[in-house]
Amino acid sequence: MQWTSLLSAERVCDPKYVEGQNRSIFVQDHDRIIFSAPFRRLANKTQVHPLYDHDHIHHRLIHSVEVSSVGRSLAMRIGHWLIEQGEIAEGDDHLLANIVQAACAAHDIGNPPFGHSGEAAIGDWFREKFSEGAGLFADAGQGLQAELTAFEGNAQGFRILTRLEMYRNEGGMRLSKAVLGAFMKYPVTAGTRVALPEKTPPYAGLKKFGLFQSEAAIFADAAHSLGLPEENSDAGRWWRRHPLVFLVEAADDICYNIVDLEDAFTSGDLPFDVVRDRLNTLANQTNRDTAGMTQAEQIALLRALAIGSAISVCVEAFKENYAAIMDGTFSEALIDASARAEAFRAIKALARDRIFTSARKTELEILGRKVIRNVMDEVLPVYEAMAAQGWQAEALPDHAAQIARALSLDLRDIDAPDKALHGLADFVSGMTDRYALRMSRLFSA
Structure with missing residues (x-):
């Protein structure tokens, strides 16, 4: 993959659009996303704790803003390194930052109410109806059944961005192809994914599906312009991830793992010492003086230090795996390939056992x-x-x-x-x- 193609500013369904002199098309993409109704609705959608009355507990909109902040920081540091390596031109680090910031802002825009349990509820409802096979469900093909019975917020998000919002059925928000590429964590339709042979080598982009068949042609056009490697088989076609997907994914992983701990302390689901110790490990055992701080202030400080440390190790993981990322074979989350992988695994286990089961x-x-x-x-x-x-x-x-x-x-x-x-x-x-x-x-x- 080549950065000259990966940073494509061409808009879907609007190829003749020319960006303004003083406003990058990627900044416009970010603005279109954050001023949209689906983005505003995230303010009343679950992050972890549904229908919570505590004002300091995160919801999806605040989470998305925080992810976009972390993603921008990751992209600026990676962009600066790429300039040093002669991979991109001077100044293109800002393009990377704007692309990742926009994609991060949109990353949860398709999530249903009640979080992942809402996704499961929608999928289960459709599964029951398809099994009954009556009315609208009588003659549904396997592809449609696959994408609705395993309803996926990522695919719904791409549908919102490219079909439902603004220019309905004519490109949606008409975002740049670079931003759509950075958004697409799972560049495969449900029908293709379930039909792939079991011997297909594991790949991060196939963990879920990120496209409904109704929007597959839009992504295929974007992927062609971006130069994403395409895989074809009897099951259908799918694509390798855009390199900036790994930064969007890392920003999300950093924020939800760390901030879920802070929220668990705020809500009383986890005691101070447990949260402090986990965050301190991520922050590399900081020796900051916390005398006179409240427990909440200490947790806030450690959260900030932990995020900064996590950004640094993910940047290093990107550098270390750059060749595989650029040829489309890298298949890990950056946090799992980083020097803090063990600390993140401990946080995930704690969340699984004590936060998500409260x-x-x-x-x-x-x-x-x-x-x-x-x-x-x-x-x-x-x-x-x-x-x-x-x-x-x-x-x-x-x-x-x-x-x-x-x-x-x-x-x-x-x-x-x-x-x-x-x-x-x-x-x-x-x-x-x-x-x-x-x-x-x-x-x-």
Whole structure:
């Protein structure tokens, strides 16, 4: 892969666009993302703790802002090193930083309400409906079933960026191909991924799927311009990751691992000494004087030092694995290839055993699953009525029309079962935690 192609500023569906003299196209991409409604909705979507009343607990929007900050720092340092190595031109370090910052801001934009449990709830609901095989689900192909029964926020995010928001069905936000490449952690469709032979060598980009078939052509065009290596087989095609994906992924890994600890202390799920010791290990056993600091202030200091240390070791991991990253064969997260890998593994184990299993979080995940199922059960008849009326929204019977109006359902372009099912997924995944709860209560009244 070559940086001259990887930094492509060409917009999807708008190849003749020319950036302004005083504003980089990648800065414009960042602004389009953060001013969008899907980004604003992240303020009321779960990071770890659903429906939490504590003002200092992270939600998805704050997490995304923090990830974009860390990603920018990573990219500036990598960019400076690439200039020293003669890999990119003087000044292009700022392009890297702007690209990664934009991709980081968008990295969770497709997440449904209630976090990963919300993804599972949506997928489980679709799995049950496909197994019944009635109505809209009767003749669905394997590809559609694969992408909805394992519903994936990453693929929904790409759909929002390239189809649903701004220029609907005409490129969406029309972001640059470089930003879309840096965003795409899993450059494969669900249908291709499940059809790949079991002997396919493990690759980080195949861990999940990041594309719905409906947006596959958009990414294929971007991947061609970026020069991403393409893999073809009888199962279909997929691509190797853009090198900047590893920086976006590292920024996310750094933030959620470290900040989840801080939130666990704030919420009372973990005691001070446990959080202090884990963060101190990441911070390389700092000897800063903390006399006179409150426990919360000490944790905040250690969090900042830990993030700085993690950035440094991930930069070094990128340098050490640069050749494999650029030929598309590197297949680890940078934190796992870094000098702090063991410390991060300890944090992940602690989170798995004591944070993600806390009683309050578990109770609210159960509630969230019920809420999502209730809403999907009540909204499905609107799309079934659309099918019965020949996909004419104006011909909907009174009750279905009432529900569509009450929920502001966007029924444009719904003219086939697959589009109807994706339309349902678009609506449900776009809900905030609190809106989903309110709609569920409305339907249960």
